[in-house]
Amino acid sequence: MAVTGTRPDRTDEGGGDDEHGGERDGERGVGSGREGLRTVAGRAVRASGAALAELVGGLGTAVPALALLLLLAVAAVTAPLGAGLLLAAPLLRALHALAGRERERLGRHGPEVVAPDPAPPVRLRLALADPTTRRELHWLARHGTVGLLLGLAGFLLPLSAVRDTAFPLYWRFMPMDMTATSFGYGVAHSWAEAFAVCAFGIGSTAVILGLTPGMARLQADPGRRLLAAGPDQDLSLRVAELTATRAAALDAHATELRRIERALHDGTQNRLVSVTVLLGAARRQVARDPSRADEILERAQSAAEQALAELRTVSRSILPPVLDDRGLAGALSGLAADCPVPCRIDVDAPERCAASAEATAYFVVAEALTNVAKHSGARSVTVAVRARGGRLRLTVADDGRGGAEEAGGSGLTGIRRRIAAHDGTLRLASPPGGPTTLEVDLPSGS
Ligand SMILES: Nc1ncnc2c1ncn2[C@@H]1O[C@H](COP(=O)(O)OP(=O)(O)O)[C@@H](O)[C@H]1O
Ligand SMILES: [Mg+2]
Known part of the structure; x- marks a missing residue:
């Protein structure tokens, strides 16, 4: 795996201001004009x-x-x-x-x-x-x-x-x-x-x-x-396209909320219910049989720890903190390292991208690599990312058996919705016998 190219570190302008905030306050009385x-x-x-x-x-x-x-x-x-x-x-x-x-x-x-x-x-x-x-x-x-x-x-x-x-x-x-x-x-x-x-x-x-x-x-x-469309130009096509992508954005948003709601309901909430039940049982046992109460409390503790772990997984799936910590190149290297098929990553992103564009790129690569591992039988896969001229372009190519189809599951459809919500495009080429190439182009929002 090779990671090439750089991505400028995020500079936290707000933080910089804060650092000097105290100094400025001190000066304010004397030199606010200056x-x-x-x-x-x-x-x-x-x-x-x-x-x-x-x-x-x-x-x-x-x-x-x-x-x-x-x-x-x-x-x-x-x-x-x-x-x-x-x-x-x-x-x-x-x-x-x-x-x-x-x-x-x-x-x-x-x-x-x-x-x-x-x-x-x-x-x-x-x-x-x-x-x-x-x-x-x-x-x-x-x-x-x-x-x-x-x-x-x-x-x-x-x-x-x-x-x-x-x-x-x-x-x-x-x-x-x-x-x-x-x-x-x-x-x-x-x-x-x-x-x-x-x-x-x-x-x-x-x-x-x-x-x-x-x-x-x-x-x-x-x-x-x-160079913009003149008043004599028919903008109805563009309006129709934007209406469709807006609907897709709302749809993707609703699906995402439903997924989070299910994860909280089926996972975390259930664990917390069992914590309260176990605590109730422990309270009843305290006077009668303290050693039994201790055993129940131990189970309650482990259920609470599991609830915490699930809560952490859910919050990570909303906006992966790894993007903030290590940037797009680092986050993608992490995905590549977890992929069971040997994966080469080539990131060329001199321009900083908007957080939402980076998150979309991250989820697209995560889903594409999961598909490669699950369905393709490939021997190797390459992920290329370019962020230039206000566009973020992604290519995931594997040498597997091909035959990927959006109708075959929900992952690729989810990717398409996410990308449409950003007014981007997705191209999937996967003839039977392979290879499979997934190309994504979105505005980087920089
Ligand atoms: N890289 C790939 N190589 C071969 N087949 C693929 C690949 N990606 C996806 N597929 C096929 O396309 C179908 C749809 O994929 P997807 O929408 O991600 O659904 P899921 O992964 O949930 O089955 C998969 O079931 C699989 O048969
Ligand atoms: Mg999938």
């Missing part, structure tokens, strides 16, 4: 940092957007010669793929940008009449030009601000013509001028802090408006 200023400044720096990251990240789609824009122009010019027509389908495919990447990127920085349904066409005649393609072309023109410039500004502005602010540290060592400010105003000949450049750098830092959130919004705006 504290407030510091919080505001901290918030501005964080917002500006996030906006800069978003702007620079936007270059990842803006540079290909400009290239695609130029290629489309070449195709349009050469269309009468026929060459442009040949290029149309691959370029349209590239346009849809790039628009998809931008939707994913925007979804990471804010609310999800829901792709229009159905997928846009790649045949030129259909594409020219297709509103989605027209909106994507409109976006391409905006993002490949204005978006690209904003991204470049987001990349260069902080560099020039740092260069100018640190100017007094190095201006003496620079050749004369390189001692101008980043924006080329004036040349420093004296210390006073060098500090003026530094002041200019501090000023541009303040401007960056103030402007970048707006710039990031401006860069994202065409994508958010033009």
Whole structure:
């Protein structure tokens, strides 16, 4: 078994705040104004940092957007010669793929940008009449030009601000013509001028802090408006899909409650009833026969211990504490170690996932490995987990006899319900004779 990849440790931000809580309370009387200023400044720096990251990240789609824009122009010019027509389908495919990447990127920085349904066409005649393609072309023109410039500004502005602010540290060592400010105003000949450049750098830092959130919004705006389903799009399919997954979520919830209720009723409650009966019997025996009473008390104690153990099992099955203690990779390694069939785990999860997504992944792998042990006759099984781009993808593959069917039991149906409740998908490939592969894709909620 090999566990590769890492998952960043959970950082408990709440805990960190608590640690300094006392100190802050002490200061509150004297320096609450200073504290407030510091919080505001901290918030501005964080917002500006996030906006800069978003702007620079936007270059990842803006540079290909400009290239695609130029290629489309070449195709349009050469269309009468026929060459442009040949290029149309691959370029349209590239346009849809790039628009998809931008939707994913925007979804990471804010609310999800829901792709229009159905997928846009790649045949030129259909594409020219297709509103989605027209909106994507409109976006391409905006993002490949204005978006690209904003991204470049987001990349260069902080560099020039740092260069100018640190100017007094190095201006003496620079050749004369390189001692101008980043924006080329004036040349420093004296210390006073060098500090003026530094002041200019501090000023541009303040401007960056103030402007970048707006710039990031401006860069994202065409994508958010033009790549989402437009008002002319039929969203009824998506609404129907969400209604179904909502029903599945409620159903999965009710099933889970019923399971917990049964486990408490049949297990823990029964044991506690016998504890009370045994205690009653012990009380009656105390005066008459103390040694018999002691025997009954011992039985009552063991029944109480069993009730406790069952209660612990039930609470663990609600949200396995191992996920909190060891993270997804550690929890899955635990499952693999308990699996009687040799199991290889490969976890690549640099992004932190929501607790509910991790719990779903855990229960899916637990059920899949139980099935492999119970039904497959496999010699080995591999579990692969990838958490990237806001999606959590899981694959469980065994080399057993195959023939897995949802209709054959309740485990796979339960998995499908759980996944549907997360708006994810499940694919099961298990031809008779094997192998069996179970693929799951869900939003990681990160
Ligand atoms: N990995 C597997 N290899 C072969 N058969 C499988 C596998 N997983 C499931 N099955 C078959 O599919 C049926 C349905 O599985 P499941 O819904 O988990 O029900 P259960 O495990 O409760 O029988 C099983 O009864 C079994 O026959
Ligand atoms: Mg099963």
